[in-house]
Amino acid sequence: MGAVVGTLTLQTRQRRPSSDKVDDDLELSVVCHRPEGLEKLEAQTNFSKKELQVLYRGFKNECPSGVVNEEMFKQIYSQFFPHGDASTYAHYLFNAFDSSHNGSIKFEDFVRALSILLRGTTTEKLQWTFNLYDINRDGYINKEEMTDIVKAIYDMMGRFTYPALKTDTTKQHVDAFFQKMDKNRDGVVTLDEFILSCQEDENIMRSLQLFENVI
Amino acid sequence: MAAGVATWLPFARAAAVGWLPLAKKTMPKPPVDKKSRNDEILFVNVSGLRFQTWKNTLDRYPDTLLGSSEKEFFYNEDTQEYFFDRDPEMFRHILNFYRTGKLHYPRQECIQAFDEELAFYGIVPDIIGDCCMEEYRDRKKENQERLAEDTEAENATDTPLPPHSTSRERLWRAFENPHTSTMALVFYYVTGFFIAVSVIANVVETVPCRPPKGSKKDLPCGEKYTLAFFCMDTACVLIFTFEYLMRLFAAPSRCKFMRSVMSVIDVVAIMPYYIGLVMPENEDVSGAFVTLRVFRVFRIFKFSRHSQGLRILGYTLKSCASELGFLLFSLTMAIIIFATVMFYAEKGTKGTNFTSIPASFWYTIVTMTTLGYGDMVPNTIAGKIFGSICSLSGVLVIALPVPVIVSNFSRIYHQNQRADKMRAQQKVRLARIRLAKKGTTNAFLQYKEEGGFQGRGSDNALCLKNRSSFEHQHHHLLHCLEKTTNHEFTDELTFSEMCMTESVGYRTSRSTSISSQQGVATSCCPRRAKRRAIRLANSTVSVSRGSVQELDTLQVHKTSAGPQSSRSSLNARTEDLKLNCEDRDFTAAIISIPTPPANTPDESLPPSPAIPGILRNSRPTSFTHETVKISSL
Numbered sequence: 001m002g003a004v005v006g007t008l009t010l011q012t013r014q015r016r017p018s019s020d021k022v023d024d025d026l027e028l029s030v031v032c033h034r035p036e037g038l039e040k041l042e043a044q045t046n047f048s049k050k051e052l053q054v055l056y057r058g059f060k061n062e063c064p065s066g067v068v069n070e071e072m073f074k075q076i077y078s079q080f081f082p083h084g085d086a087s088t089y090a091h092y093l094f095n096a097f098d099s100s101h102n103g104s105i106k107f108e109d110f111v112r113a114l115s116i117l118l119r120g121t122t123t124e125k126l127q128w129t130f131n132l133y134d135i136n137r138d139g140y141i142n143k144e145e146m147t148d149i150v151k152a153i154y155d156m157m158g159r160f161t162y163p164a165l166k167t168d169t170t171k172q173h174v175d176a177f178f179q180k181m182d183k184n185r186d187g188v189v190t191l192d193e194f195i196l197s198c199q200e201d202e203n204i205m206r207s208l209q210l211f212e213n214v215i
Numbered sequence: 216m217a218a219g220v221a222t223w224l225p226f227a228r229a230a231a232v233g234w235l236p237l238a239k240k241t242m243p244k245p246p247v248d249k250k251s252r253n254d255e256i257l258f259v260n261v262s263g264l265r266f267q268t269w270k271n272t273l274d275r276y277p278d279t280l281l282g283s284s285e286k287e288f289f290y291n292e293d294t295q296e297y298f299f300d301r302d303p304e305m306f307r308h309i310l311n312f313y314r315t316g317k318l319h320y321p322r323q324e325c326i327q328a329f330d331e332e333l334a335f336y337g338i339v340p341d342i343i344g345d346c347c348m349e350e351y352r353d354r355k356k357e358n359q360e361r362l363a364e365d366t367e368a369e370n371a372t373d374t375p376l377p378p379h380s381t382s383r384e385r386l387w388r389a390f391e392n393p394h395t396s397t398m399a400l401v402f403y404y405v406t407g408f409f410i411a412v413s414v415i416a417n418v419v420e421t422v423p424c425r426p427p428k429g430s431k432k433d434l435p436c437g438e439k440y441t442l443a444f445f446c447m448d449t450a451c452v453l454i455f456t457f458e459y460l461m462r463l464f465a466a467p468s469r470c471k472f473m474r475s476v477m478s479v480i481d482v483v484a485i486m487p488y489y490i491g492l493v494m495p496e497n498e499d500v501s502g503a504f505v506t507l508r509v510f511r512v513f514r515i516f517k518f519s520r521h522s523q524g525l526r527i528l529g530y531t532l533k534s535c536a537s538e539l540g541f542l543l544f545s546l547t548m549a550i551i552i553f554a555t556v557m558f559y560a561e562k563g564t565k566g567t568n569f570t571s572i573p574a575s576f577w578y579t580i581v582t583m584t585t586l587g588y589g590d591m592v593p594n595t596i597a598g599k600i601f602g603s604i605c606s607l608s609g610v611l612v613i614a615l616p617v618p619v620i621v622s623n624f625s626r627i628y629h630q631n632q633r634a635d636k637m638r639a640q641q642k643v644r645l646a647r648i649r650l651a652k653k654g655t656t657n658a659f660l661q662y663k664e665e666g667g668f669q670g671r672g673s674d675n676a677l678c679l680k681n682r683s684s685f686e687h688q689h690h691h692l693l694h695c696l697e698k699t700t701n702h703e704f705t706d707e708l709t710f711s712e713m714c715m716t717e718s719v720g721y722r723t724s725r726s727t728s729i730s731s732q733q734g735v736a737t738s739c740c741p742r743r744a745k746r747r748a749i750r751l752a753n754s755t756v757s758v759s760r761g762s763v764q765e766l767d768t769l770q771v772h773k774t775s776a777g778p779q780s781s782r783s784s785l786n787a788r789t790e791d792l793k794l795n796c797e798d799r800d801f802t803a804a805i806i807s808i809p810t811p812p813a814n815t816p817d818e819s820l821p822p823s824p825a826i827p828g829i830l831r832n833s834r835p836t837s838f839t840h841e842t843v844k845i846s847s848l
Binding site: 050054057058059061062076077080093110114117118125126128132149150173176177181194198203204207208210211 | 222223224225226227228229230231232233234235236237238239240241242244245254269271314315
């Protein structure tokens with residue numbers, strides 16, 4: 001009987017810390033972020049008012065609290081790529097979107113990045129892409145960073161591809177990239193090298209125009 | 216893909232810019248987006264309640280009605296809105312689903328209504344959110360069970376026998392539903408009586424009777440009046456055996472029947488007798504035989520065929536099997552624990568009753584169930600302490616599963632009550648439906664009689680106006696059918712009258728058969744011999760159309776308008792024109808109306824019971840067109 005009583009009290013004691021955590025979560029979710037005014041955003045981005053409205057409605061519907069954290073972001077992005085694992089690339093994307101680097105994307109970050117990607121100049125787009133590739137934000141893309149990025153992209157393809165993925169596919173791809181981009185062969189790619197090399201490539205220039213009417 | 220993700224698609228596509236510098240090949244062209252990207256507000260009018268929503272919201276789920284182009288069918292150009300003639304309260308939930316991605320089930324709504332709405336809007340119920348899913352599933356299951364019960368009740372008991380059932384089927388029905396025929400009822404009560412007799416005999420057998428002369432010892436009655444008891448036992452077993460064999464013969468599926476619980480009980484009830492007959496008078500074996508007699512008490516279970524309450528109890532126990540199992544298991548655990556403890560606690564005492572752990576089981580059981588016989592009591596202090604703990608915990612362990620069993624029993628009991636009530640209500644409902652159906656058909660006949668087709672004179676015009684355009688069109692349709700098949704609609708009474716006239720001969724009046732309608736209906740068409748001259752009794756001559764192959768319709772019944780014929784009220788008839796003819800000769804063929812000789816409308820008519828759909832035996836080669844007398848009431 002004493003053992004029974006003992007186990008009962010043990011249970012109640014264990015429960016308390018978890019209840020604290022629940023309270024913390026509640027507090028977090030109650031905190032809501034409201035974006036800056038519509039006019040301000042319209043001035044800062046290349047979207048019209050209507051477009052911003054549409055974007056915000058969708059954003060707010062999905063994230064009523066006004067912010068997207070990385071978990072949610074990964075989940076959302078993974079839904080578009082069911083074949084493979086999109087979480088690594090989503091992580092890099094998240095970092096690229098999260099311009100204030102505080103672990104959450106607010107609507108302004110979201111819309112500013114979209115504005116660059118969809119309505120920006122080619123230079124801005126390439127700059128954004130460079131930031132995406134530059135994982136540690138030191139201004140240079142080295143081979144490791146590039147390998148990580150490429151590997152993340154290939155992860156999204158999943159296992160079943162045609163032709164089948166070989167072990168050195170990633171390495172070959174990275175090497176090809178560096179061959180093209182690294183002008184002075186110093187093993188890293190700087191922003192200027194990157195922009196210059198991309199502007200020389202017809203294909204890339206043309207493709208950059210493709211995504212303009214996504215919204 | 217979750218619908219909310221659709222809003223993120225533009226973002227994902229934008230992020231694809233990040234792949235461009237790495238791309239090995241050129242990117243494909245993006246799809247051309249013809250529709251305007253501007254989001255617009257749609258108006259949805261559901262029975263007057265106007266909802267407004269973004270087009271994007273509805274587009275989230277393209278495989279539903281509102282998300283696909285199917286909603287264009289409901290678009291009203293004049294008011295520039297989508298109009299649905301459905302429940303506006305329910306629509307709120309449907310629309311919320313589009314908005315939030317979660318479908319909720321409103322607890323106060325009927326589950327079937329909800330399901331119907333979901334089906335209409337093309338939403339699969341599986342996406343009901345977790346918060347409401349359990350409630351939804353429970354209600355749905357309950358509803359399905361209820362429907363299953365109702366259909367079962369409908370099919371099972373009180374429907375009339377199909378006309379061509381074999382004697383075996385009839386026998387089975389008699390056994391399963393004693394209320395269907397008096398013979399079955401008699402048999403039911405007789406078996407019940409004999410079960411009671413058998414059980415009482417078993418009991419009285421063991422009561423000590425006065426000893427026979429010259430002996431001191433009390434004898435149990437069974438040994439004193441051996442012959443009497445034996446005769447009674449034999450009689451009972453004979454009846455039971457006969458009943459069992461009859462049931463076995465009548466059962467539609469013998470294997471299933473032999474596996475059923477009731478038949479096992481039957482067998483177990485009668486087996487000891489037969490085994491006793493076969494058994495030799497051996498001393499050793501007869502000991503075993505005596506124990507077999509115990510099984511005779513199982514005859515009392517045969518009462519469960521007679522008592523619904525007993526069946527419910529059995530069913531409850533079956534459905535609570537897991538709770539009962541748990542109860543048993545926990546009790547066993549507790550018994551073992553406490554018995555062990557008590558044994559070791561009382562081990563030291565001299566002359567103790569707790570000689571072994573199994574011996575302590577008895578003490579534990581008696582204590583836990585709070586019986587407390589007192590034949591075993593602990594003496595040591597420790598024993599007493601543990602004994603008291605044992606009795607306290609016993610109460611708890613037993614009290615736990617009991618409410619579950621009770622609630623199960625109550626649920627099943629109420630279900631049964633409801634089934635009985637449903638059956639009673641069903642009869643009333645069917646009668647009302649029949650009445651309504653008859654009203655429509657009679658309206659048609661009345662319409663014809665009033666010469667609606669011919670567009671007769673103004674005195675009928677008043678009556679005709681009272682009918683709605685729907686009725687007009689319906690009547691026209693029925694008339695077309697008549698023309699197509701060259702038969703005419705009539706009603707049951709007339710048809711049965713025709714049958715009667717065939718068998719009985721020519722009659723002049725049709726005033727009979729109202730009271731014995733049932734009898735007429737069932738025995739209306741006895742086996743025909745030759746002549747099929749039918750005499751049609753016609754009520755009003757105004758119906759006659761003698762020129763063509765039409766029969767005069769028989770104006771039989773006026774439901775609401777005052778009696779124009781002297782026919783008395785025929786209200787309680789079924790309008791389904793098929794006859795419950797028990798004569799097997801009446802199988803397929805539609806009689807075709809032979810072309811009538813040209814006659815004056817008053818006198819002769821083609822002699823056929825032109826009833827489309829009524830199928831009679833096609834022996835009308837001897838169909839004569841002879842004397843067809845018309846009589847009026």
